Amino acid sequence: MSTASLDGVSKTYGRTVALQPTTVSLQPGVVGLLGPNGAGKTTMLRLLSSALPPSSGRIVVAGHEVTAGHAERIEARRRIGYLPQEVVFPRGMTALGFLDYIAVLKEWKDAAARHTEIRRVLELVHLGDSGTRKVARLSGGQRRRLAIAQALIGSPELLILDEPTTGLDPEQRASLRGLLGGLPGTVLLSTHQTEDVSALCDRVLVIDDGLIRFDGSVPDLLATAAGRVHLGPTGSAGAVQTWKTGTGLIRSVGGHPAPDSSVTDPSVEDAYLLLRAERPREQGVIP
Numbered sequence: 321m322s323t324a325s326l327d328g329v330s331k332t333y334g335r336t337v338a339l340q341p342t343t344v345s346l347q348p349g350v351v352g353l354l355g356p357n358g359a360g361k362t363t364m365l366r367l368l369s370s371a372l373p374p375s376s377g378r379i380v381v382a383g384h385e386v387t388a389g390h391a392e393r394i395e396a397r398r399r400i401g402y403l404p405q406e407v408v409f410p411r412g413m414t415a416l417g418f419l420d421y422i423a424v425l426k427e428w429k430d431a432a433a434r435h436t437e438i439r440r441v442l443e444l445v446h447l448g449d450s451g452t453r454k455v456a457r458l459s460g461g462q463r464r465r466l467a468i469a470q471a472l473i474g475s476p477e478l479l480i481l482d483e484p485t486t487g488l489d490p491e492q493r494a495s496l497r498g499l500l501g502g503l504p505g506t507v508l509l510s511t512h513q514t515e516d517v518s519a520l521c522d523r524v525l526v527i528d529d530g531l532i533r534f535d536g537s538v539p540d541l542l543a544t545a546a547g548r549v550h551l552g553p554t555g556s557a558g559a560v561q562t563w564k565t566g567t568g569l570i571r572s573v574g575g576h577p578a579p580d581s582s583v584t585d586p587s588v589e590d591a592y593l594l595l596r597a598e599r600p601r602e603q604g605v606i607p
């Protein structure tokens with residue numbers, strides 16, 4: 321059974337089509353959402369989180385139809401953890417105070433159980449020693465981790481994370497991957513970090529102009545670029561991108577390889593760049 325599904329879901333803002341009619345079903349595991357700025361990632365995450373009503377279609381989370389009405393939406397929300405792209409923290413609160421406030425909003429009425437839970441999520445993001453510090457005094461990366469902690473309260477069946485690794489240092493990113501990869505439910509995260517996708521995701525959705533252009537595993541995505549990335553002293557003619565690597569050789573994505581170049585293994589970034597370059601144009605705005 322799927323944890324969440326979109327069935328013919330679209331979202332338009334005035335004349336802008338942020339999400340074209342989309343049907344997709346999510347199972348347990350980590351799903352990465354890749355796409356350029358303005359592709360529709362945040363829109364899709366906000367729709368699934370029930371923060372935003374769709375223009376058309378049906379959204380179901382953990383067996384509850386978000387789009388069916390208030391009562392069903394509340395039931396779905398109890399099973400969703402959501403990290404927005406930007407989190408505004410109430411002024412003057414400590415890290416623990418903030419988590420307690422969120423847990424109360426999430427209806428954790430039993431104080432002892434609530435305190436155990438907020439301690440647990442604080443430890444998960446390695447802020448166990450910073451609980452009594454004021455949020456304003458935490459570093460940007462620590463605040464991001466605190467924001468992730470609030471989404472983890474109650475071990476939601478569907479965890480939705482909008483660019484969770486923004487502002488995290490490499491160690492913290494690796495540690496977050498370890499945490500997310502070990503969760504039992506469905507994790508849907510948007511990111512601009514293609515390394516996060518290759519290191520963590522069971523499934524990748526590439527979205528562009530409000531449309532899912534690719535849906536498959538990391539190996540499937542890499543296969544789309546097989547034989548199309550070259551390294552050599554000269555760049556490929558008509559390449560999508562070329563750059564000089566640390567070895568002094570030029571890496572070319574797509575195009576016609578020079579005779580003195582050789583094929584190299586593609587990365588998720590290479591496959592993504594090729595998908596982007598081959599997308600149909602002139603979509604996203606109602607004529």
Ligand SMILES: Nc1ncnc2c1ncn2[C@@H]1O[C@H](COP(=O)(O)OP(=O)(O)OP(=O)(O)O)[C@@H](O)[C@H]1O
Pocket residue numbers: 333336337338355356357358359360361362363364
């Ligand atoms: N509240 C809004 N009102 C009008 N247009 C909006 C609104 N929110 C988003 N859009 C538009 O919808 C489209 C998709 O935006 P969205 O924020 O979902 O993209 P994104 O993929 O998350 O981008 P980014 O990587 O920059 O965060 C864009 O064209 C954006 O300008």
